[in-house]
Amino acid sequence: MTMSRPRKVFFRRRKVCKFCADKIDYIDYKDVKLLQQFIPERSKILPRRISGTCATHQRPLQQAIKRARHLALIPFTTD
Amino acid sequence: MRTYELVFIVDPRVSDEDVVTLIQEYKQMISAGGSEISTEENWGRRKLAYPIEKLTEGKYVFLGITSQNGKTSLPEVEHRMRQNDKILRYLTVRTDEDLKRAARRKPSGRSPAAGGAGTGVMDEPVDDDLDTGDEV
Numbered sequence: 001m002t003m004s005r006p007r008k009v010f011f012r013r014r015k016v017c018k019f020c021a022d023k024i025d026y027i028d029y030k031d032v033k034l035l036q037q038f039i040p041e042r043s044k045i046l047p048r049r050i051s052g053t054c055a056t057h058q059r060p061l062q063q064a065i066k067r068a069r070h071l072a073l074i075p076f077t078t079d
Numbered sequence: 080m081r082t083y084e085l086v087f088i089v090d091p092r093v094s095d096e097d098v099v100t101l102i103q104e105y106k107q108m109i110s111a112g113g114s115e116i117s118t119e120e121n122w123g124r125r126k127l128a129y130p131i132e133k134l135t136e137g138k139y140v141f142l143g144i145t146s147q148n149g150k151t152s153l154p155e156v157e158h159r160m161r162q163n164d165k166i167l168r169y170l171t172v173r174t175d176e177d178l179k180r181a182a183r184r185k186p187s188g189r190s191p192a193a194g195g196a197g198t199g200v201m202d203e204p205v206d207d208d209l210d211t212g213d214e215v
Contacts, residue, residue: 029172069128071086071168072128
């Protein structure tokens with residue numbers, strides 16, 4: 001694979017789904033520390049394309065973040 | 080068997096004793112509806128991530144509920160909470176299905192992952208395409 005693309009010189013860290021890697025199967029809305037890793041400054045949900053989370057885990061993650069927001073555990077926006 | 084989680088936020092101006100009686104009241108309603116309280120946690124005073132009704136703090140209460148026959152009085156409990164001004168927020172979540180799904184994923188998901196690049200095989204091509212897209 002690297003042979004076919006000789007132009008790419010610098011190495012880019014391969015993104016891995018955190019939940020697959022850490023084997024977190026149930027994403028809890030109460031786990032603020034975990035969810036906070038997926039809400040950057042503006043408190044938006046970090047897209048899959050940036051975080052590298054797989055679709056199977058992004059869906060429950062999204063649900064968990066929304067539940068945590070409802071309970072004011074994490075903010076909707078920061079301003 | 081169904082399991083639920085019920086979290087609610089009480090007005091911080093309500094005294095701790097009153098919070099306890101409030102919890103007692105709701106617990107009674109839940110057990111009267113044929114479910115059991117499996118866990119009870121009082122998270123105490125917590126800062127809210129954003130103001131609710133101009134309040135910046137709230138007292139959090141967590142209840143874990145199990146129902147054997149699928150019958151609960153949770154709709155009535157929710158109704159009561161909505162009417163109670165002391166309750167700022169509440170959230171009821173049914174957790175048995177998600178937990179079961181997670182438990183099922185664990186034994187089956189572990190074996191390919193133990194083989195090495197089990198998770199990487201699926202993710203790699205997608206990520207690589209996106210990476211080049213970002214750079215160009």
